[in-house]
Amino acid sequence: xxxxxxxxxxxxxxxxxxxxxxxxxxxxxxxxxxxxxxxxxxxxxxxxxxxxxxxxxxxxxxxxxxxxxxxxxxxxxxxxxxxxxxxxxxxxxxxxxxxxxxxxxxxxxxxxxxxxxxxxxxxxxxxxxxxxxxxxxxxxxxxxxxxxxxxxxxx
Amino acid sequence: xxxxxxxxxxxxxxxxxxxxxxxxxxxxxxxxxxxxxxxxxxxxxxxxxxxxxxxxxxxxxxxxxxxxxxxxxxxxxxxxxxxxxxxxxxxxxxxxxxxxxxxxxxxxxxxxxxxxxxxxxxxxxxxxxxxxxxxxxxxxxxxxxxxxxxxxxxxxxxxxxxxxxxxxxxxxxxxxxxxxxxxxxxxxxxxxxxxxxxxxxxxxxxxxxxxxxxxxxxxxxxxxxxxxxxxxxxxxxxxxxxxxxxxxxxxxxxxxxxxxxxxxxxxxxxxxxxxxxxxxxxxxxxxxxxxxxxxxxxxxxxxxxxxxxxxxxxxxxxxxxxxxxxxxxxxxxxxxxxxxxxxxxxxxxxxxxxxxxxxxxxxxxxxxxxxxxxxxxxxxxxxxxxxxxxxxxxxxxxxxxxxxxxxxxxxxxxxxxxxxxxxxxxxxxxxxxxxxxxxxxxxxxxxxxxxxxxxxxxxxxxxxxxxxxxxxxxxxxxxxxxxxxxxxxxxxxxxxxxxxxxxxxxxxxxxxxxxxxxxxxxxxxxxxxxxxxxxxxxxxxxxxxxxxxxxxxxxxxxxxxxxxxxxxxxxxxxxxxxxxxxxxxxxxxxxxxxxxxxxxxxxxxxxxxxxxxxxxxxxxxxxxxxxxxxxxxxxxxxxxxxxxxxxxxxxxxxxxxxxxxxxxxxxxxxxxxxxxxxxxxxxxxxxxxxxxxxxxxxxxxxxxxxxxxxxxxxxxxxxxxxxxxxxxxxxxxxxxxxxxxxxxxxx
Numbered sequence: 001x002x003x004x005x006x007x008x009x010x011x012x013x014x015x016x017x018x019x020x021x022x023x024x025x026x027x028x029x030x031x032x033x034x035x036x037x038x039x040x041x042x043x044x045x046x047x048x049x050x051x052x053x054x055x056x057x058x059x060x061x062x063x064x065x066x067x068x069x070x071x072x073x074x075x076x077x078x079x080x081x082x083x084x085x086x087x088x089x090x091x092x093x094x095x096x097x098x099x100x101x102x103x104x105x106x107x108x109x110x111x112x113x114x115x116x117x118x119x120x121x122x123x124x125x126x127x128x129x130x131x132x133x134x135x136x137x138x139x140x141x142x143x144x145x146x147x148x149x150x151x152x153x154x155x
Numbered sequence: 156x157x158x159x160x161x162x163x164x165x166x167x168x169x170x171x172x173x174x175x176x177x178x179x180x181x182x183x184x185x186x187x188x189x190x191x192x193x194x195x196x197x198x199x200x201x202x203x204x205x206x207x208x209x210x211x212x213x214x215x216x217x218x219x220x221x222x223x224x225x226x227x228x229x230x231x232x233x234x235x236x237x238x239x240x241x242x243x244x245x246x247x248x249x250x251x252x253x254x255x256x257x258x259x260x261x262x263x264x265x266x267x268x269x270x271x272x273x274x275x276x277x278x279x280x281x282x283x284x285x286x287x288x289x290x291x292x293x294x295x296x297x298x299x300x301x302x303x304x305x306x307x308x309x310x311x312x313x314x315x316x317x318x319x320x321x322x323x324x325x326x327x328x329x330x331x332x333x334x335x336x337x338x339x340x341x342x343x344x345x346x347x348x349x350x351x352x353x354x355x356x357x358x359x360x361x362x363x364x365x366x367x368x369x370x371x372x373x374x375x376x377x378x379x380x381x382x383x384x385x386x387x388x389x390x391x392x393x394x395x396x397x398x399x400x401x402x403x404x405x406x407x408x409x410x411x412x413x414x415x416x417x418x419x420x421x422x423x424x425x426x427x428x429x430x431x432x433x434x435x436x437x438x439x440x441x442x443x444x445x446x447x448x449x450x451x452x453x454x455x456x457x458x459x460x461x462x463x464x465x466x467x468x469x470x471x472x473x474x475x476x477x478x479x480x481x482x483x484x485x486x487x488x489x490x491x492x493x494x495x496x497x498x499x500x501x502x503x504x505x506x507x508x509x510x511x512x513x514x515x516x517x518x519x520x521x522x523x524x525x526x527x528x529x530x531x532x533x534x535x536x537x538x539x540x541x542x543x544x545x546x547x548x549x550x551x552x553x554x555x556x557x558x559x560x561x562x563x564x565x566x567x568x569x570x571x572x573x574x575x576x577x578x579x580x581x582x583x584x585x586x587x588x589x590x591x592x593x594x595x596x597x598x599x600x601x602x603x604x605x606x607x608x609x610x611x612x613x614x615x616x617x618x619x620x621x622x623x624x625x626x627x628x629x630x631x632x633x634x635x636x637x638x639x640x641x642x643x644x645x646x647x648x649x650x651x652x653x654x655x656x657x658x659x660x661x662x663x664x665x666x667x668x669x670x671x672x673x674x675x676x677x678x679x680x681x682x683x684x685x686x687x688x689x690x691x692x693x694x695x696x697x698x699x700x701x702x703x704x705x706x707x708x709x710x711x712x713x714x715x716x717x718x719x720x721x722x723x724x725x726x727x728x729x730x731x732x733x734x735x736x737x738x739x740x741x742x743x744x745x746x747x748x749x750x751x752x753x754x755x756x757x758x759x760x761x762x763x764x765x766x767x768x769x770x771x772x773x774x775x776x777x778x779x780x781x782x783x784x785x786x787x788x789x790x791x792x793x794x795x796x797x798x799x800x801x802x803x804x805x806x807x808x809x810x811x812x813x814x815x816x817x818x819x820x821x822x823x824x825x826x827x828x829x830x831x832x833x834x835x836x837x838x839x840x841x842x843x844x845x846x847x848x849x850x851x852x853x854x855x856x857x858x859x860x861x862x863x864x865x866x867x868x869x870x871x872x873x874x875x876x877x878x879x880x881x882x883x884x885x886x887x888x889x890x891x892x893x894x895x896x897x898x899x900x901x902x
Contacts, residue, residue: 087363
């Protein structure tokens with residue numbers, strides 16, 4: 001009986017329109033990416049960065065632990081002996097198209113060098129650009145540091 | 156035998172066993188740091204402490220011998236606590252730079268720290284900051300990381316017997332170093348690196364290049380000299396990073412020499428050729444593999460049709476595996492139809508004494524060879540006999556060798572004097588008669604000799620007649636020097652004659668480099684219509700070739716080598732550089748010539764078992780072949796060693812970190828010894844007004860060559876020595892192995 005009454009008076013339609021009307025005046029939750037950034041959470045894992053010392057030298061010592069621990073095998077390191085007998089990093093490459101952003105590299109790093117950043121803008125027209133090297137990773141650090149300082153946060 | 160209990164497990168062991176060895180037999184793990192199976196017990200680190208029921212004091216498992224009815228406990232709470240403290244104390248002064256240290260991943264201290272569950276050191280760490288020593292070309296030394304276990308000192312003393320390093324200072328100041336901080340002057344064998352449990356002594360050739368967990372490991376045999384060392388090739392992709400030791404396997408007990416441990420870099424060399432070359436208009440031009448093979452096959456066919464099959468000769472190198480040499484022989488005999496293949500290796504002597512025979516010997520004679528330089532691992536066996544077995548050691552060689560400190564007596568002098576000494580030895584006259592008596596009285600006498608010097612074979616065969624119990628060890632030079640002879644290689648004298656007479660028109664040269672071999676360097680190969688050469692590098696002979704095919708090294712092929720003790724061992728492919736093996740070249744050539752030969756080593760091995768009687772029952776995984784004789788043939792008593800006119804005696808010295816054509820391409824070995832140097836005594840250097848590095852001209856039999864001088868205090872006055880297997884030196888030694896030469900200062 002109630003169903004017939006609701007059907008005749010279109011009650012359910014008005015209830016639905018009511019919900020729409022209610023949300024019309026609420027705060028918007030849709031973001032117009034890429035024109036607008038979505039908020040990210042403190043534990044978000046974005047593109048990696050590698051910390052540098054104050055003199056600009058990388059903190060990475062080329063120990064190969066991140067390469068070993070990486071489950072998607074996206075890190076490739078080549079080291080050698082420098083002219084003064086020091087450990088020299090010839091190549092540090094990270095393939096973002098393979099990376100699953102698990103953060104294991106960050107966990108494994110014994111010298112607090114590699115970190116997961118907050119940047120997630122990785123779209124590009126060619127796969128080649130997904131392979132980033134030590135220079136890009138160090139530059140990422142500078143950007144992350146500047147962003148953090150702007151927000152008054154600590155990196 | 157003694158019966159005892161270890162952690163409740165009853166075990167029966169020989170009475171001279173230590174508790175550690177008994178525990179190993181019982182399958183009980185006792186952690187150790189300063190112990191190594193190759194060394195005498197030391198008991199320095201206290202990590203292996205154990206408890207014996209009824210004994211209030213703890214004891215070290217590695218030094219305490221077993222006693223009947225012992226009840227040993229290895230893992231009580233008290234022991235765990237003490238072990239933890241011992242590790243903590245070791246870590247007080249040990250800098251924890253594990254990510255940077257090259258030993259990370261294979262460090263015993265790191266492993267023990269994990270094993271005892273140590274996460275925090277209770278004591279204040281006071282790491283020093285001593286600079287890392289890079290003065291040694293092969294060994295990086297960081298004294299701060301040293302835990303003073305003494306393994307390096309002990310192996311340098313007990314096994315290598317060079318005593319280059321020792322503990323210096325006392326108490327807290329104790330460290331590993333050299334007397335008066337002199338440069339680390341040694342044989343560069345790197346045995347100290349191989350036993351260092353921490354990152355104090357590191358391999359500079361491998362330094363920071365990779366990590367142990369990235370490397371794939373393949374058991375194989377060293378392809379550089381005739382010692383036949385069992386090794387581990389450590390690779391990643393197509394790069395060879397390290398040649399490691401395997402103490403538990405092989406007759407070399409994990410010992411390696413400088414060549415084996417540090418000289419492998421030529422495998423990765425960018426100087427290696429990658430494409431075949433065919434000579435066109437006088438120049439070698441790149442060609443593909445098939446084109447090169449077709450060119451060789453067509454030329455062989457036309458020469459065979461024109462001059463007969465005997466006009467085509469096949470020459471093999473001792474770098475070839477047994478399987479490859481066997482195939483080359485089949486190619487020569489069955490496909491081409493010549494008499495067989497040739498090799499520049501002696502046929503009169505075969506292996507007799509094994510390393511074990513030498514180590515257990517009670518009297519050793521080393522006849523006219525610097526064995527520790529030429530065949531370092533054979534040299535270690537001689538040292539073990541003299542040092543550990545206290546066997547009297549007699550050395551006959553023109554100059555003083557590294558065996559000086561162990562030799563009962565050295566017979567040095569000019570080559571003529573050494574020959575006279577050896578003549579008195581075999582005839583039982585003079586001071587040498589006493590040596591003969593010692594050898595005769597010994598139960599297990601051994602003599603090491605140089606089989607490449609035909610004049611020496613008379614002494615050896617005469618000595619064998621005098622001392623029938625004498626076991627002979629022929630110090631063959633290269634990886635498969637023995638194997639290619641076993642596979643039927645013929646004496647190359649006939650080949651030389653054929654090339655000189657121009658009856659041989661085509662030479663298929665597999666891996667051999669006659670241009671740098673004594674006795675062959677002066678031979679002109681210009682009369683040949685076809686010279687086909689396979690070699691990993693553009694060698695001196697390859698430069699003269701009509702067709703050149705680059706081939707794989709020992710690290711890139713499967714097969715087997717027969718060592719100088721007659722031990723057949725399997726060679727395994729560890730990496731691939733995309734190059735053909737000699738077996739593939741032979742099979743491709745055979746196919747083009749209308750024959751059919753397999754290139755797979757397993758198939759060839761079966762053929763070897765069927766067709767080579769010596770190898771019928773051969774165990775290719777380390778079995779020793781029983782040879783029918785040690786020395787055979789009629790030899791003439793050499794009248795005088797040296798021919799020619801001149802004031803100085805010239806003789807071929809050991810190769811000094813080299814073993815022929817391969818190692819000369821190693822950049823690391825070249826840092827120490829890159830070009831042939833003339834060694835003379837300080838007295839002669841003074842008389843000639845020469846100093847180290849000065850240029851000197853050497854004139855012999857109408858040839859004059861210029862070399863750099865190396866003043867060597869062990870050289871005998873009036874003598875000069877040059878290494879073999881270099882173009883210039885091979886040309887001089889082709890005029891006579893021992894020569895009277897005149898020296899003159901140049902410039």
